[in-house]
Amino acid sequence: MRIVKEAQGMAELGHDLTLLCPDEAEIGALAKKHGLNVHLLPIGRKKIAALLALRTWLGENPQDVINTHSSTDSWLIALATRMMADRPAIVRTRHISSPIPANLSSRWLYTKSCDHVVTTGEKLRQTLIDVNHFPAEHITSVRTGINLDYFSPVDQSVVRNKLGMDKKAFIIGIVATLRSWKGHRYLIRAFSRFSNKNSRLLIVGEGPQWDTLHTLVDKLGLRDRVIFTNRQQNIAEWMNTMDVFCLPSYANEGVPQALMQSQACGIPAITTLNGSINEAVIPDKTALIIEPRNSDAVLAALEQIYKDNKMISTMSEAAHLNAQKNFSSQQMIEKMDAVFTAAIEINATK
Known part of the structure; x- marks a missing residue:
């Protein structure tokens, strides 16, 4: 905080x-x-x-x-x-x-x-x-x-093993208070159509949308693939289990700390340009930019980044370097x- x-x-x-x-x-x-x-x-x-x-x-x-x-x-x-x-x-x-x-x-x-x-x-x-x-x-x-000593890349397999996460799954994550304008529902709907059925959606946080989002997950038949962790203290570890960080928010953002933290961990992002998000990412270099309130746009970005390992590697390195330079x-x-x-x-x- x-x-x-x-x-x-x-x-x-x-x-x-x-x-x-x-x-x-x-x-x-x-x-x-x-x-x-x-x-x-x-x-x-x-x-x-x-x-x-x-x-x-x-x-x-x-x-x-x-x-x-x-x-x-x-x-x-x-x-x-x-x-x-x-x-x-x-x-x-x-x-x-x-x-x-x-x-x-x-x-x-x-x-x-x-x-x-x-x-x-x-x-x-x-x-x-x-x-x-x-x-x-x-x-x-x-x-x-942010604390760049704490938020930094670590061995993904180690933290996945520690937190009981599937080592082979493609993990899409979001760390945010469960509020409507954070856009969780657009991410969940996109995830329901994502081509990789061995993927997982990791939702870290708590908030007023808790029941609503659980209902949506059940309605879409995703209970076995969407993980709600509630609020966590060891945020850096949870972030380092992720292959991509997604924040499809559409209102009320400043410069989101969780987005900065995930960038420092070297996690490529999918996000909007709401608020001052452009000060947390470099469009097309550390993050794919999508229009807000659009599940189709979220899905297209997920498919693009999932199918391009070179993009993931390049964005990961660029995100970490940008954070080291600007986010201390x-x-x-x-x-x-x-x-x-x-x-x-x-x-x-x-």
């Missing part, structure tokens, strides 16, 4: 960091597991009680800069700090590409209430500039970085540190 990786990086740079989250948020336990300082506050909803709790905590624990990551925490921080005499700098990170409402309150939230906005991809940044007309100098794109966590941390420093300087002049 980007938030935890950034927090770890800031702590390693010597910054005094606290992660604020509600008790029910899974990120709290994950952050504690990684040795981070976590403080629980009832800030999961936009309520007066949440606003007061946050204002009280900030009054007792002055901060130099606060980084928000969602609509709820952005509004709470904006309002809680509005009348503070010693207001901290505020940086708003925008992770997804869903449209921002064109109204005065949203414009205030993204411009006046914060000192800087970070997007996780350049296309997202350009959308805020071109569509929402936010000032270009107010927004920086910082692509999510250290690059992300250094850029975010510079953003925070600049935001503090901007805030000091107000």
Whole structure:
């Protein structure tokens, strides 16, 4: 998770960091597991009680800069700090590409209430500039970085044996929250017509589409060939069992971390150009690009890559090299540190 990786990086740079989250948020336990300082506050909803709790905590624990990551925490921080005499700098990170409402309150939230906005991809940044007309100098794109020591190619037969996967099967995989816009159903329908009947479809993740996708798999008679793993911690191992990674998403993407991770593992991809996906792959070199919401396009790409071993080998090498050059966590941390420093300087002049 980007938030935890950034927090770890800031702590390693010597910054005094606290992660604020509600008790029910899974990120709290994950952050504690990684040795981070976590403080629980009832800030999961936009309520007066949440606003007061946050204002009280900030009054007792002055901060130099606060980084928000969602609509709820952005509004709470904006309002809680509005009348503070010693207001901290505020940086708003925008992770997804869903449209921002064109109204005065949203414009205030993204411009006046914060000192800087970070997007996780350049296309997202350009959308805020071109569509929402936010000032270009107010927004920086910082692509999510990944651990390149962890996400790297390993012997496929070894991890397949460890995870109980068929060593001879052609494995198509996706790692994503089971949401409608990730496009799982288009992948499943394409897989049902895939020519290699000894293939497997590996679906790693959990989410609101769990029951719907299981029903579709049963309807298509694929229960023996589609593997649902639920959420997993050892993502790199699961990725390294795959012959191809497929992400047919059609909305709300930034730069998908799972796609970057699979590229770092040297797994060729089939994906759309939704959101800032083009910053995670090189079209026709590390991935085949398909149009969204199109099972026929998914199937055609699967058949193309399956029947061309040279393409798989060439794309695999190119994907790994591109990731090594562009996807490191250290690059992300250094850029975010510079953003925070600049935001503090901007805030000091107000």
